[in-house]
Amino acid sequence: MKVFILTVLAFLLGIDNVSTKMFRRPLLIAPIVGIILGNLQAGLIIGATLEVMWMGIGDVGAYMAPDIITGTMISTSLAIMGNTSGNISTMVATAITLAVPTSILAQQLLVLIETINCSLNGWAKRLADNADVKGTFWLTWPPAFLYGFACAFPTFLALQFGAGAIQQAINDLPKFIINGLSTAGSIIPSVGIALLMMTMLKKGELWMFIILGFVLSSYLKLDILPITLIALVFAFLYERATREPSAKAQVSPSTQLNNSSSDEEDDEEDYDL
Amino acid sequence: MSEEKLTAPEHKLNNRDIWRMFMRLNTMRITLNYETLQGVGFMRAIAPALAKIYPDKKDLSEAMKRHLVFYNSHVNFDAVILGLSAAMEETTTPDEKDGINPLKTGLMGPLAGLGDSLIKFTWLPIVGSIGASIAFGGSIFGPILMFILYNVINMGARYYAVSFGYKKGIDFLNNNEQNDVIQRISTMANVVGLMVVGALISTVIKVKTPLKIVVHSNVSNKVGGNVISLQTMFDKIMPGLLSLLVTVLVYYILKKTNGKHAAMLIIAMMVVVVGLTYFKIL
Structure with a gap:
């Protein structure tokens, strides 16, 4: 049931990311995931860590950044679901480890959609030829569905089949790796901060x-x-x-x-x- | 084009039309594609206004086709360009219509840059870091505050900009003093952003080393008499010294590679930190 709610949430967030852009940051998404999974504290800490880590990330021009929406959804959910012990620093370590690969994989889906979207040009041209203003209303619906799906589908797969594997991995991995990843969690935000500095230090x-x-x-x-x-x-x-x-x-x-x-x-x- | 017409109180588009353009502007980015980028979205957003401006079907079709071209800018400044284009469609004579697309193209680049630097790289990091610093303390107030602060600008500016671009857009662009204001706000935002970034280095990044140095004490001749923690020494020199050093190092690595390999760098850092933890250095 929780997986279903999170999948629907991912669908909505996937559309919001490319339209109203109201919830497109980790700090705004992770606490919602935390509330749904009944662990708000973990959601807050994970969200704040990912927020700072991805701070300078954003698509500039035609360059498409890693999909931080899907990345945050999957990594936060799996980190909370996969850790039954309730140790927040382990959860943060898990979330950071998962956030990078998932967001890069999900980014490929977005690139695919933007390629599919090229077909909209033909449709829009026909509407323009007929001066069909009412018809233009429907132009955004198919791609909106695709974007929602691109976020919801990986989330569903990861949550449905990944939670057990994550739990297994956390139990099996040597302690020093978990500790190391947890330490990395408090150092990696320097990447986000350095990215910001790159764009802001003009002189x-x-x-x-x-x-x-x-x-x-x-x-x-x-x-x-x-x-x-x-x-x-x-x-x-x-x-x-x-x-x-x-x-x-x-x-x-x-x-x-x-x-x-x-x-x-x-x-x-x-x-x- | 005559400015009297633009500043005149009677516009063809009323607030309801501007609201419709705003609603369609919100979904503009969805149609982004590799052929015309946001061209389809722009045409869709301006279509209701065009329908009102051109009662004749043939003119309307021409106008719609005119806006179905390559277009890309920053979402909050799309609003200005959208309003401005609507104003131009309304005020220009048929011969002057050719001037609309060059104006759009000329504006989209600089405004995209301004939008990125103001919203994406200044406002978002500031509200994000305020929110994150509260959230690290375990309070739900952090994300809520961030959501409100971010969207007051994100949504509010977007609606205001459509109406502003439509009613005052051309005056604004012709007035150099006003352009100066944008530049000044941009400079100030940059300084505020950088100071927040500086503060973040010491609050968010936590690098601590458990390394200890054993000092031989000559007086008592006892081995292991004095153990000095390296971290205490660093803290005496400057609190957060290691955090600052790591950030500067990351900054130069990213600058050398133009920031394209941030994800690779994160993965590399994880491996290095896990390795250092194994040898009890971090």
Whole structure:
């Protein structure tokens, strides 16, 4: 029964991923899986770990990223179903190990659908020839079903036939491998963070904001929310300080004000002006 | 094209039509294919507006075919282009229709880049990390907060942008000062994102080593008298030093390979970490 509910959920999430995009992150999916399987805590921790791990992942242009929806569904469900002992760190280790291969396999299905979708062009052309606006309504239904199926089918197969195998594997594997994977779970998020850094570090001087955020968190032990608010202030100052000279004269008095008020900004002025 | 027409209060499309375009915009990505990418979806999304603008069936057919071409951008900015295209279809004379597709094509690239950097690489990571840091503490409030924050922008901006693109789109693009605003917001978002990333390095990544160094004490001449934990030493230099080093290392590896092999890197890291755990280094 739980497998059936999860399969239906996967079907809906598969469609949401390519349309409204409201639930397309691990942290939003894994807790729902956790609630369905009666272990919300595990769902939350797994979701948060996968969220950070896949943080910089997203399809850019025509490049198709690993299917994190199916990956999250399968890995979270199997990790919770396969661990009867209730040890959350083992569950997280299992989930991370499963998330990577499942999301890459499921990605191939999405590529297949986008190839099948080419046939929509002919259909749309015929509708356009006949000026059939009402008919265009149906264009999205067949591919929507395909996308839902592409997420639901692997989930069903994995849950129906995989849970036992996972449980067996966890029991049989040497303890150091499970421990190692569990440790890996707290190191692998560095990949997601590094991917983000790649897209965001457009200039060398921007490194200092990484340092600032790191210091506020590691030495001063601030939470993410206060750091975001402090970051807003620095973002405002940095933007003022580096604004293009063409953007009118009214900038100069405020820039000078910044000069006296912040040491961080002084450094950047040296590079920029 | 005349701007008076656009800013004039009477538009052919009312709020209900904009709502219909918004609803169809939501399902646009479903028809993505390798031939025209989102061309089919764009035609489908703009079709209700075209039906209202062109009562004549032959014109309507022409207009639908005009939008059935290669198209791809970022979903939240598809909304602006969609509204803008509808406004252009409505205001241009038959001779000017050729200008619509070049405008679409010219906008989709830059706007896709802006959408990716604002939403995918700034807003989503910020709300994701706020949500994750709460969820690590075991509270359901984390994902709920993330869902609300993410979708206020994701859905809200999308609806607003269709209407904005339709009513003000052309003015907006012609006005350089406004374009400057986009650039400024983008810079600020970048800084906020980077500081959050810096904070994440120390909160999310946990690298600890159980290695210990046995120091011979010369005074008492006893072996094993002083055991110094390497981790304590690292913590004294800088809390989270190892996390920072690992992240910087991963960053340079990814940068060398252009980020295409992230999945391979994750698998490689698993193998390495399991190996290191076996030798009791991690």
